[in-house]
Amino acid sequence: MKNIKDYNLNELKEEFIKLGEKPYRAEQVFTWLYIAQVTSFDDMTNLSLDLREKLKKEYDFHNFKIIKKQESKDGTKKYLFDVLDGNAIETVLMEYHHGKTLCVSSQVGCKMGCKFCASTGINFSRNLTSGEIVEQLLAVQRDENIKINNVVFMGIGEPLDNYENVINAIEIINNQKGINIGARHISISTSGLIPKIYELADSNLQCTLSISLHATNNNKRNSMMPINTKYPIEDLIKACKYYIKKTNRRISFEYALAKENNDNLEDAKELVKLLKGMLCHVNLIPINKIENGIYSKSTNENIMKFRDYLNSKGITATIRRELGSDIDAACGQLRRKNL
Numbered sequence: 622m623k624n625i626k627d628y629n630l631n632e633l634k635e636e637f638i639k640l641g642e643k644p645y646r647a648e649q650v651f652t653w654l655y656i657a658q659v660t661s662f663d664d665m666t667n668l669s670l671d672l673r674e675k676l677k678k679e680y681d682f683h684n685f686k687i688i689k690k691q692e693s694k695d696g697t698k699k700y701l702f703d704v705l706d707g708n709a710i711e712t713v714l715m716e717y718h719h720g721k722t723l724c725v726s727s728q729v730g731c732k733m734g735c736k737f738c739a740s741t742g743i744n745f746s747r748n749l750t751s752g753e754i755v756e757q758l759l760a761v762q763r764d765e766n767i768k769i770n771n772v773v774f775m776g777i778g779e780p781l782d783n784y785e786n787v788i789n790a791i792e793i794i795n796n797q798k799g800i801n802i803g804a805r806h807i808s809i810s811t812s813g814l815i816p817k818i819y820e821l822a823d824s825n826l827q828c829t830l831s832i833s834l835h836a837t838n839n840n841k842r843n844s845m846m847p848i849n850t851k852y853p854i855e856d857l858i859k860a861c862k863y864y865i866k867k868t869n870r871r872i873s874f875e876y877a878l879a880k881e882n883n884d885n886l887e888d889a890k891e892l893v894k895l896l897k898g899m900l901c902h903v904n905l906i907p908i909n910k911i912e913n914g915i916y917s918k919s920t921n922e923n924i925m926k927f928r929d930y931l932n933s934k935g936i937t938a939t940i941r942r943e944l945g946s947d948i949d950a951a952c953g954q955l956r957r958k959n960l
């Protein structure tokens with residue numbers, strides 16, 4: 622059966638026209654789904670009984686079941702959801718001073734094979750649908766009785782490898798009659814699928830783009846992120862400059878520091894050369910050690926030196942707070958342990 626949450630508002634109106642219903646009915650259903658957050662057609666009390674029965678025959682809600690929920694000492698909550706076809710995905714809720722941020726997955730598994738990532742080793746099964754991406758927000762809002770303020774596409778999967786469904790989900794999340802989270806509070810992270818970065822730049826979406834950079838030259842980046850052999854660093858930076866020019870938005874570069882790999886002063890100098898003059902921010906991430914992983918965490922001293930060097934050269938850099946490290950909150954870790 623079709624998932625009612627797979628449709629953005631315009632698509633839902635078209636569905637209703639096909640059913641012989643007025644488009645404004647679709648708007649009512651949309652509001653029930655994302656503002657009232659009901660979980661059955663029977664709760665949509667301003668629809669006639671006939672229409673409710675008609676909808677029940679065509680669509681269902683695909684409400685996720687929680688397989689496991691872990692809570693960290695710092696308040697981070699990690700969910701493992703049953704997506705109802707035998708697969709499981711992870712979603713992480715984090716508390717920041719600027720509100721509640723949800724880190725969502727975009728695929729079941731990932732094809733990119735980044736060497737520092739716990740999702741590597743989990744076979745790619747399929748893309749998540751738009752409705753399954755949106756359901757991660759709804760399921761957490763229902764469970765915690767909260768309103769999410771920010772969404773980051775940094776869970777399992779490469780969001781730009783599932784471009785259409787991710788963009789469609791963002792339309793639902795961003796729609797004022799839907800979940801109503803401003804585009805500037807939505808962040809998409811990519812390992813560097815260059816053609817899709819251009820497409821995103823041309824789409825006029827005001828989301829924040831985050832690039833998983835992690836290295837400053839092709840040799841090193843090839844060894845950490847196989848995607849770099851297809852889309853090398855100089856082309857990636859060119860695409861980022863295009864994105865900034867087109868959107869006038871600051872790009873966030875993610876840089877996970879791994880001990881004796883990419884955390885010395887030479888790397889910091891190369892990074893400055895690479896990003897000089899760009900409207901950007903660097904997020905330094907103390908790498909999470911994963912089971913059988915080849916990288917280990919850099920020392921606090923090196924992390925701070927790295928940050929200070931970048932800041933001294935005019936590149937804004939901050940060290941990301943490690944959230945949920947006691948509950949395997951790095952992407953893929955909870956799922957991997959439960960398979």
Ligand code: SF4
Nearest residue numbers: 731733734735738778
């Ligand atoms: S870091 Fe992201 S893109 Fe790379 S393997 Fe992990 S989930 Fe995929």
